[in-house]
Amino acid sequence: MYNDITGIILSGGRSKRMGVNKAMLKIGDKTLIERTSNLISAIFKKVLLITNTPDEYSFLGLETFEDIYKNVGPLAGIHSGLINSITKKNFIIACDMPFITKELIEFIVNYKTDKSIKIPKAEGVTQQLCGMFSESVLNEIEKMISGSVSDNNENNSKKNIGFKVQHLFQMVDTEIIDVENKFVRYEKGMFMNINNEDDFEEAIKRIKG
Numbered sequence: 001m002y003n004d005i006t007g008i009i010l011s012g013g014r015s016k017r018m019g020v021n022k023a024m025l026k027i028g029d030k031t032l033i034e035r036t037s038n039l040i041s042a043i044f045k046k047v048l049l050i051t052n053t054p055d056e057y058s059f060l061g062l063e064t065f066e067d068i069y070k071n072v073g074p075l076a077g078i079h080s081g082l083i084n085s086i087t088k089k090n091f092i093i094a095c096d097m098p099f100i101t102k103e104l105i106e107f108i109v110n111y112k113t114d115k116s117i118k119i120p121k122a123e124g125v126t127q128q129l130c131g132m133f134s135e136s137v138l139n140e141i142e143k144m145i146s147g148s149v150s151d152n153n154e155n156n157s158k159k160n161i162g163f164k165v166q167h168l169f170q171m172v173d174t175e176i177i178d179v180e181n182k183f184v185r186y187e188k189g190m191f192m193n194i195n196n197e198d199d200f201e202e203a204i205k206r207i208k209g
Contacts, residue, residue, distance in 0.1 A: 004089060005109065007044030008081035009036055009062075010074060010129060011051040011095040017196050021056065023095045025200060028207040032194065036095045037062060043105055044091065048084060050077045069145050074129055075163045079141045082133060094129040096194040098203055104190060107183045108132060115173040120191070122180040127191050128165045140171045 011023045011033060018025075023033035030038070037060050041047050049062040057064060065084045067076040074094075081092055091109060093100070108120055108131060119131030144163060168174075180186050194200050 001045050002043060002109065003045045004087055005044055005046075005132075006081075006085040006087045006090045007040040007047040008078075008085065008090050008092045009033075009040055009047065009049045009095055010077040010081070010092065011049060011057065012074065012077065018194075018200070021053070022194050022200075023051075024056070025194065027098050027200075027203050032098060033057065033060065033095050035098050036093065039100070039102060039105075040091075040093065043102055043109075046085075046087065048081055050081045050084075072145055072163045073165075075141060075144065075165050075168070078129075078133065078165065078168075079138065079145065082135050082138050082141070085135065088135050090133050090135065092129060092131060092133050094193060097130065097191060098194070099190050099192050099206070100130065101185075101190065103185055104179065104183060107179065108177060111175070111177050113175040115175040117169060117172060118175040118177055119169070120177045120179040122178075122186065122191055123188065125191065126166075126169075126176060128169075130191065137168065137172050141168060144168065144171070 024031050047062055049057055049064045051057055051064060052066050054064040054066060065080050067080050069076045069079065078092055082090060091105065108118065111118055116134040116137050117131060120127050144167065192203065194203060
């Protein structure tokens with residue numbers, strides 16, 4: 001168990017596409033949030049839950065914080081997690097990834113790099129909400145949220161880069177880990193997340209075998 005790294009779980013609440021709080025969807029005998037909480041709590045001594053509806057999650061017994069900046073999306077969750085963490089190193093994960101494993105998380109945590117962020121990539125997809133984030137990136141996140149960061153477009157004029165997490169990776173040193181080829185126990189679909197009803201039904205089938 002890691003004492004010097006905080007595990008931070010992001011739970012955004014009601015899904016627009018599903019019409020419910022997907023964290024509370026049950027896959028097998030546990031909800032998505034229970035699966036994630038149990039997994040992260042088995043790896044990291046200190047665990048934080050970031051949600052804007054904390055009362056829904058009181059049964060988990062986790063230390064819970066809301067977004068400081070509202071209506072900014074996952075970037076606000078990352079910001080709140082990092083600003084409330086007492087450790088320099090932090091592992092951040094979304095609550096809707098039922099097939100990620102302890103071994104895969106530990107591989108990401110232990111991957112050697114000096115960069116401020118390290119996130120996995122597999123099956124052509126970079127997993128923006130599953131990786132290591134240093135507290136040192138807080139300043140850049142706050143610049144993004146405040147609108148003080150801009151980018152040149154094709155007309156050489158300035159525009160705000162917005163709140164997309166992917167833009168953070170362009171602003172700070174980020175290691176993209178090819179886990180599909182570097183993690184020997186990688187299996188297809190390990191990073192599957194639940195975005196819609198079809199994903200939910202597929203996840204249930206996978207759990208049943």
